Structures are given as structure tokens and as C-alpha cells.
Amino acid sequence: MFKKIIKGGQRKSSKSNSTDASLYGYGPPSSHNPGSGPNSNAVVAPAQNSDVLMVPPPMTTVEPLPSFRDVSVSERQNLFMRKLQICCFQFDFSDTLKSIREKEIKRQTLLELVDFIQSGSGKISDVCQEEMIKMIGVNIFRCLPPASHENTGQEATDPEEDEGYLEPSWPHLQIVYELLLRYVVSSETDTKVAKRYIDHSFVLKLLDLFDSEDHREREFLKTILHRIYGKFMVHRPFIRKAINNIFYRFIYETERHSGIGELLEILGSIINGFALPMKEEHKLFLVRALIPLHKPKLVAMYHQQLSYCIIQFVEKDYKLADTVIRGLLKYWPLTNCQKEVLFLGELEEVLEATQPAEFQRCMVPLFRQIARCLNSSHFQVAERALFLWNNEHIVSLIAQNRQVILPIIFEALGKNIQNHWNQAIHGLTVNVQKMFMEMDAELFDECGRQFEEKAARVQEVEEQREMTWRKLADAAAERGEDHMVTV
Secondary structure (H helix, E strand, O other): OHHHHHHHHHHHHHHHHHHHHHOOOOOOHHHHOOOOOOOOOOOHHHHHOOOOOOOOOOOOOOOOOOOHHHOOHHHHHHHHHHHHHHHOOOOOOOOOOOOHHHHHHHHHHHHHHHHHHHHOOOOOOHHHHHHHHHHHHHHHOOOOOOOHHHHHOOOOOOHHHOOOOOOOOHHHHHHHHHHHHHHHHOOOOOHHHHOOOOOHHHHHHHHHHHHOOOHHHHHHHHHHHHHHHHHOHHHHHHHHHHHHHHHHHHHHHHOOOOOHHHHHHHHHHHHHOOOOOOOHHHHHHHHHHHHHHHOOOOHHHOHHHHHHHHHHHHHHOHHHHHHHHHHHHHOOOOOOHHHHHHHHHHHHHHHHOOOHHHHHHHHHHHHHHHHHHHOOOOHHHHHHHHHHHHOHHHHHHHHHOHHHHHHHHHHHHHHHHHHOOOHHHHHHHHHHHHHHHHHOHHHHHHHHHHHHHHHHHHHHHHHHHHHHHHHHHHHHHHHHHHOOOOO
16 A cells, blocks of 8 residues: 555656656756656656756747746746746847747747846846856857948048947847846856856956947946956956057057957046055056056047056156156157147146156156147147146146246247147237236246347348358359360
8 A cells, every 4th residue: 555655656757757847848858868768767857856956958949937926936946947948049230120020939938038037036046147147148249340430441530430339139138238247247146156156267258358449338238347346356367458459469469359448438437446555566567557548549448447447546656657657758749749639638638637746757858849849830729738737736836847848838938829720729828928927027038139149149040051052052053164164
């Protein structure tokens, strides 16, 4: 009698497992496990044990599955796995009329996964986490299409002037990114477990995607990478080094990358959190990566974010001001007036955070460059340079060191008043001269005398040169007459 009861219980258990399994698109375990017979309990038992979760066999078609609300709590992990399998299917989004039903099923399934993770209905198992990260990788890690200038063979242009490429598969990609973001920020996510799946390889592939021309994708990537940096402390040095390498390649090899601005936004937040005293590693990053980013001609597309990072360094360690200013002078543009305007704006922000001791170390080469900007024929460059005298902190630094600075720029101010074609520049130059006269009238008069003496010497040299040329011309004429042959 006892044996009959045991056998009846076994048959009932197998039937129950078969019914539950059929909910997720596959039959009884025995149909997929040749080694499991009708009398075997080894396969049936784990299916009811939530602690031991088996990866279900792959699906061959995309069919809708029941929602998480329609199954018991113990079966949600298995259903989660099956939904992940549906989301691994790839579709051709270049043809909007192809696989419409399957695309919609996948989209709805992705939304259900996002809701499940966001709601915190229950902690998902390690196996589910691993399979979810694999599914995310299948969807987002792909070969990016060539940039528009690579298709046409034309020279790269400012991305702000381009129409902008939009990823056709974005309706699915957006939800996949949302799923990854919710997983990373979830309080249920244990970093000790998650770091096995979000590893260095995953982070590198994520960084490669920053070159996407779709600005929507780059915005999601920026948010996700920033959250990963904040949550996975073990990855922080590696992420900084990987971003460094992207910058190096951009500066010295390609000069083309769509995501430099977004990466700099992340770094701006990272730099803001640097502890003091600042590590030597971070100072090297400033010198070797951030300052050379002023070199590429497309600096305008990320200059705002770059300038913010530079200012963060100077505000955290004022001794770096001299290094930054000399770096700007090193990469100062010679023929690109728009870049000069950007550099002058950044220079003003750096000088606002500069202390007198650091200012004195670099003021001579700095004001030689400013003098050249004052005499620029491009009125925006000259105007931006003259606007430096509207900043009270910079004026105080100049006043403290006027004995050195005024002789350097006095000639440039004089040339502007005499020769510059723009009346606005003429008026601003007069205002700067008046400011120096009020600071130190005696020094201003002395510089004026020296300027007049130098101008007189230049005029004398020019007259002497013209006289020498006239003598040579006369001598050549006389020599020609002596050797003239008459017929």
C-alpha cells in the first residue's frame, strides 16, 4: 500500500511540472533531456526548487508569453529566463514592414522586463542576471555604421552642422538601455555579484559605443557609464584609463569621435569628486589628455565640457594654473579665429581661479599672446581679448604686475588706436589705456616715451633702408649707361 502511494505521488509531481513548463513555450523536461526517464526524479525535483535554476532550451520562434502577474512567484524566475530568450532575437529595422508582429512582441517583452526590475518584485538569481547581461550585450554591442564623411570620402565636418544619424533599431535599443540602467541603479543589485557580468570587457564594449552618431544613444550611455563608475568602485581606475586611451587615439590618430563631449561630461563629475591632495595620476591625466584635447580643429564641438574639466582642476589645486595656461599657449591656434575666441573665453575662466604667485610665473608669455590677439584683424578676437579688462580679478592681477605687463602690451594698444579698422575695437582700446593711466600715470608716460623712441628708431631705419635702395638704383643706372652700345 505504501509503495502505491509513493508511485501515485511521483506521477502527480511529474504532471504538475509538465503543466508549469508548458507555460514558457517548451514541453516536459523528459522531452528535452534524453537521460531522464519516467522513473527518474533527478530532473523533476530541481524544476520546483527555486534555488537551482536551469537555463531553458533555446526558442526557435517569437511567441507572446504570459505576464509576470499571471504566474506564481516561484515561477517568475523561469518566466524571466524565457522572456530574455525572446529579447535575444534580432530583426531588420531597415524594412519597417518586415516582422511587425515579432518586433512588437519583443518590444512589449522588453518593457515587461524593465517593469519587473524597476518594481523590485523580487531579487533575481545569479543565473538570471548573467543571462540578462548576455541579452543586453546581444542587442547593444554591434558594429557601428561608418560616419557620413567616410561614406562620401569628404573631409570631416563639424557634427553640429550635420543632419544627424538616427539608429533605426532605437525603439528596441532604448528599452534595452533602460533595462541596463535600472539594473545598475537598483538597490537589489549586489555589486559583488554583478561585477562578474559587468566586467572590464563589458565596460570596454560600452565605451566603444560612444562613437555612435545617434545623440540619443550617447546620452543613455553617458548616464549608464556614470552610474557604473559610481556603483562599481573596483572598475574606477580601469574606466579612467580606458577613457584616456580613447582621448589619445582621438588626439593623435583619428581626430574624429562622436562621443568626446559625453565622455568629458562624465569626467567633469569624476574630477569634482577627486580627493585632496590630488594624486599624481590625476595631474598626469590633465597634462597628457585634457590639455592636448585643445589641439584638434573640431574642439568647438566639446569645448564647453573640456573647459569645465580644466576649471575643476584649477579650482581644486590652484598650483595647476601655471601648467594649464602654458598648455593653452602651447596649442594656441594660429589661423583659426573661432578657436582663438574659445581659448580666450577659457583663459578668462582659468585666470579667475589663478592666484598671484602662479600668475607671475606665466604672465610674460601670456601677455605676449594677448598682445597679438589685441592686434588681430578679426574683430571678434580683438574684442574678446579686450574684454579681459572687464574682469575685476584679472584687472587686480594686472595692476599688481603692471610694471611688467604694460610695456608688453603698450605697443599693441597704440597700433589699435592708430590702425584698427573696427570702431568698437578702437573705443575698447581707449578704455583700456585710460585704465592703465589711472593705475600708474608715470609708468604710462614712460611707456609712451619708449614707444615714441622705438617708433622714431623704426622710422629712421626705414628711411636709411630707402636711401640705400635709391643709391643702389642710381649706381645700377649709371653702370647701365656706361655699358650701353650705340648703333
